[in-house]
Amino acid sequence: MNALFQKPGQAIAIALIAASAVLLGAGVLGAARFESHEVKPALPLTAAQQRFRELSRSWPTEPTYALTFDARYPSSPSLTSMRAAFDPSDDYSGLPRTGAYELVDAYCSGCHSLQIVMQQRASHARWAALITWMTETQNMPPLEEDEAAVLTYLAEHFSAN
Amino acid sequence: MASRRQLLRWSAALGAPIVFPVPSGIVPLALAQADVGKPGLKTLSGRPLNMETPAHLLDDEATPGHAMFVRNNGALPDSVDPADWRLEITGLVETPLSLSIADLKTQFEAVRYRLQMECGGNGRAFFSPGASGNQWTFGAIACPDWTGVRLRDVLRAAGVKDSAVYTGHYGADLHLSGDPDKPPISRGVPIAKAMEEHSLIAWAMNGADMPFVNGHPLRLVIPGWPGSCSQKWLTRIDVRGQVHDGPKMGGQSYRVPAYPVAPGAEVPDDDMVIIESMPVKSLITFPQTGVRRSAGAAFELRGHAWAGDRAVQAMDVSIDFGRSWQRADLAAPVNRYAWQRWRTQITLPQAGYYELWARAADNSGNTQPPVPPDWNPRGYLNNMQHRIAVVAL
Numbered sequence: 001m002n003a004l005f006q007k008p009g010q011a012i013a014i015a016l017i018a019a020s021a022v023l024l025g026a027g028v029l030g031a032a033r034f035e036s037h038e039v040k041p042a043l044p045l046t047a048a049q050q051r052f053r054e055l056s057r058s059w060p061t062e063p064t065y066a067l068t069f070d071a072r073y074p075s076s077p078s079l080t081s082m083r084a085a086f087d088p089s090d091d092y093s094g095l096p097r098t099g100a101y102e103l104v105d106a107y108c109s110g111c112h113s114l115q116i117v118m119q120q121r122a123s124h125a126r127w128a129a130l131i132t133w134m135t136e137t138q139n140m141p142p143l144e145e146d147e148a149a150v151l152t153y154l155a156e157h158f159s160a161n
Numbered sequence: 162m163a164s165r166r167q168l169l170r171w172s173a174a175l176g177a178p179i180v181f182p183v184p185s186g187i188v189p190l191a192l193a194q195a196d197v198g199k200p201g202l203k204t205l206s207g208r209p210l211n212m213e214t215p216a217h218l219l220d221d222e223a224t225p226g227h228a229m230f231v232r233n234n235g236a237l238p239d240s241v242d243p244a245d246w247r248l249e250i251t252g253l254v255e256t257p258l259s260l261s262i263a264d265l266k267t268q269f270e271a272v273r274y275r276l277q278m279e280c281g282g283n284g285r286a287f288f289s290p291g292a293s294g295n296q297w298t299f300g301a302i303a304c305p306d307w308t309g310v311r312l313r314d315v316l317r318a319a320g321v322k323d324s325a326v327y328t329g330h331y332g333a334d335l336h337l338s339g340d341p342d343k344p345p346i347s348r349g350v351p352i353a354k355a356m357e358e359h360s361l362i363a364w365a366m367n368g369a370d371m372p373f374v375n376g377h378p379l380r381l382v383i384p385g386w387p388g389s390c391s392q393k394w395l396t397r398i399d400v401r402g403q404v405h406d407g408p409k410m411g412g413q414s415y416r417v418p419a420y421p422v423a424p425g426a427e428v429p430d431d432d433m434v435i436i437e438s439m440p441v442k443s444l445i446t447f448p449q450t451g452v453r454r455s456a457g458a459a460f461e462l463r464g465h466a467w468a469g470d471r472a473v474q475a476m477d478v479s480i481d482f483g484r485s486w487q488r489a490d491l492a493a494p495v496n497r498y499a500w501q502r503w504r505t506q507i508t509l510p511q512a513g514y515y516e517l518w519a520r521a522a523d524n525s526g527n528t529q530p531p532v533p534p535d536w537n538p539r540g541y542l543n544n545m546q547h548r549i550a551v552v553a554l
Contacts, residue, residue, distance in 0.1 A: 049512070049554075052512050052554070053554065056512075056513075056514065056552050056554070059514050059550070059552055060550055061450060061451025061550055062450055062451065062550055063450065063516045063548035063549060063550045064516070064550075065287060065548075088207075111208075111337040111338055112206065112208050112209060112337055113206055113207040113208045115204070115205065115206045115207055116205075116206040116208075116209070116211075116295070119205060119206070119295065119296045120291070120293045120294075120296075121290070121291020121292065121293070121296070122291065122292075122293040123290065123425075125427075126293055130293060138336075138337070138338055138343075139336070139338035139339075139340050139343070140338070159291075160290035160291040160292075160425070161289070161290055161291070
């Protein structure tokens with residue numbers, strides 16, 4: 001799980017949620033957030049107004065769905081935006097470089113983009129059922145001795161929780 | 162030279178082995194990703210092409226083609242020619258038909274309706290545990306003006322036999338493996354739904370050609386039901402004597418448990434039922450999430466609400482996480498199955514962080530929950546309330 005959080009995008013997403021939850025860490029991250037929607041002050045701001053503006057710069061521009069639904073599992077990324085990000089410029093589309101990433105790339109990208117793999121939130125059993133469905137009905141070549149490693153990789157990085 | 166990995170990928174994608182090494186830098190034409198004319202949409206998957214629309218791009222009364230979400234199970238057709246297009250009506254009919262688009266236009270009454278189309282998996286991203294499939298948030302909904310002929314007029318011209326119970330729909334899209342004999346998806350509807358006044362065979366959107374990726378030159382529009390009933394690039398309608406059993410009709414596709422299940426439950430296929438009407442739902446389409454507004458000053462909040470086969474009866478909004486609600490103005494639909502415009506004035510009482518929530522109620526007493534309802538294995542029918550974040554200064 002720790003490897004997941006080494007992606008810059010996840011670090012930013014987690015930092016932003018942490019910032020909104022405990023009102024910490026505005027800084028550079030927050031500065032970019034509300035800029036395009038600035039309300040121009042009509043009058044000189046009071047010290048309290050100025051303080052509020054600084055504080056609110058780090059607040060989220062999206063509603064806090066993640067905070068609501070992850071309350072019981074605060075460290076588990078449940079939204080796709082917090083997971084390893086699809087990256088079309090990367091040789092392996094942004095797949096985390098652990099385990100069977102080359103096999104996943106080779107087997108999956110023949111028919112569909114890896115983007116569809118990387119957005120999934122599926123259990124090990126569901127991944128196994130998906131592979132069976134693809135090999136039995138969707139013309140996927142059988143994985144044979146590669147299947148265990150591929151399933152391990154998929155269930156670890158693109159899990160249901 | 163292209164790498165072995167690229168060759169494997171192309172070979173599978175094209176459905177035939179590439180036996181000669183491909184010079185570096187040359188990508189087979191069939192794989193080139195075209196600009197599909199949908200600025201601002203979020204691509205969930207390039208192949209198959211799936212794109213979702215941010216809520217603030219859905220503010221128009223009738224959704225423009227450039228803002229309509231894109232959902233595909235298969236690959237786009239290689240080419241389409243409206244002049245040569247044929248629609249076959251087969252199966253349990255007195256007279257099988259083969260119609261050109263010109264035949265449809267000249268032999269049947271053309272009608273124009275504003276009709277909602279929503280993906281059955283819209284909202285899937287919020288289910289926990291997660292469900293496999295495209296992780297749609299809120300944007301797999303559109304409500305353009307469609308022009309076409311009534312499906313029932315065409316079916317009646319063919320003469321539907323008394324033994325007919327269901328339709329089966331076929332399109333020109335291609336299986337991802339390249340197998341030409343394998344439809345990527347073929348769903349259908351009960352004859353009664355097909356015979357409704359607003360079920361159309363459509364060739365135009367908002368008075369012009371519809372975007373190619375949304376089904377040009379011909380598609381079904383079965384409003385209020387999962388979008389997968391509305392086959393794109395429509396080539397054949399087969400009238401069946403049984404519930405249609407094409408790809409994505411059985412198993413767990415577009416089906417939900419027949420009884421409430423605990424999140425994460427494994428549900429036997431035999432206990433799954435086909436989704437029919439979509440649930441009551443609404444969107445805040447203006448302003449865009451993340452805006453700042455002045456405290457104490459009124460501003461407009463607006464959006465659309467819809468309810469599948471039913472109508473929306475009331476619309477409420479909250480600025481305090483649902484502790485209190487205020488009633489919004491709600492317009493009547495321009496026709497049955499059109500979404501309904503709602504709007505209201507909002508005043509945020511003091512500087513601070515707010516989430517504005519929207520909640521529609523239909524005419525059967527159903528409303529939208531604040532959390533995803535009815536967990537189901539494939540993550541369908543999430544009609545939780547939409548919200549935007551607003552800071553008052």
